[in-house]
Amino acid sequence: MVHRFILNETSFFGPGARKELPGAIRGLGKSKVLVVTDKGLLQFGVTKMVTDVLDEAGIAYDIFSEVKPNPTVSNVKAGIDAFKRAQADILVAIGGGSSIDTAKAIGIVIANPDFSDIISLEGCAPTQNKSVPIIALPTTAGTAAETTINYVIIDEEKQKKMVCVDPNDIPAVAIIDAELMYSLPKGLTAATGMDALTHAIEGYITKGAWELSDMFEIEAIRMISRYLPMSVSDPKNPEGRNGMAVAQYVAGMAFSNVGLGLVHGMAHPLGALFDIPHGVANAVLLPTIMEFNMPYCITKYRHIAEAMGIDTSSMNDNEAAQAACDAVKQLSQMVGIPATLTELGITDENIPALTRQALDDVCTPGNPRPVTYDEVANIYRSLL
Structure with missing residues (x-):
């Protein structure tokens, strides 16, 4: 190839x-x-x-x-x-x-x-x-x-x-x-930082990923895990701000060339139809979709967990993969991202329109696990 x-x-x-x-x-x-x-x-x-x-x-x-x-x-x-x-x-x-x-x-x-x-x-x-x-x-x-x-x-x-x-x-x-x-508010710092983490994780597990892109994405995950909490808690911290500035660029270098996946496919309609900030939409969706994709990404999820500072040496593959999902969820909560779509104003009646657009989105085919209409709708519904 x-x-x-x-x-x-x-x-x-x-x-x-x-x-x-x-x-x-x-x-x-x-x-x-x-x-x-x-x-x-x-x-x-x-x-x-x-x-x-x-x-x-x-x-x-x-x-x-x-x-x-x-x-x-x-x-x-x-x-x-x-x-x-x-x-x-x-x-x-x-x-x-x-x-x-x-x-x-x-x-x-x-x-x-x-x-x-x-x-x-x-x-x-x-x-x-x-x-x-x-x-x-x-x-x-x-x-x-x-x-x-x-x-x-x-x-x-x-x-x-x-x-x-x-x-x-x-x-x-x-x-x-x-x-x-430096003047970026905490909420926007958190949302954009989680957007960068989504880029790195989706770029790492997307169908088009390969050795060169993997190298960039795993380093971006490591850097974001370290520097995002620092940037949110102390917005004028030069180390945190510069670390995140470089980390998001590193993630972008790779995902631009290999594609993304279902998180972005499902986040785009939330922005188009309800004007929800893109980073917030990604952050709410990411842990749940990671769990959905887990059977197709077991080995890479262990590497994600390790990049986020988790010792996986005593874990089996499933435990390490779940630890990666949990670490992403904990980071999202730590920086103040909403936990549900209900908090963003989404209701059950919105799900059909969201699902149709998500399935048509250019990012969705890059997802490592194929998806159906019912699966996408159920993911949205599970986050209400």
């Missing part, structure tokens, strides 16, 4: 790494920036931490700050219009997955105008040209959108999340600066 691995051309890591931005822009031969961000980051001065660097370097920019927490088709179209009005030639995305995903869709359509309806980008669209260059500066430690070939946009008409997978969309440069994450 031939395996493909796509990564950024260049990445910078470490507190203060945003200062590399001007050199990265000039190195790409560009001069006019459209900054893609959201109003919250503008309000709390996080965007300014980056635009100050542009100001000091004398680089011209306009700001598009209309990014929604779950970006939509119309949101992307507004960003495309903003890029054209600005006469920009490069995108700088500042934010979590929403800002970076919006920038990816903008950049792809500018370079591939045949896809200007946006909805034709769903799945593996046959785009011909690389995106307008994107430099991504994440402000959350979760999505790893800065290093993936995936992005997610909501089709408002169908009320569904479109998962788009396109090697042409990967940011040219990723700048991982933990200082941009």
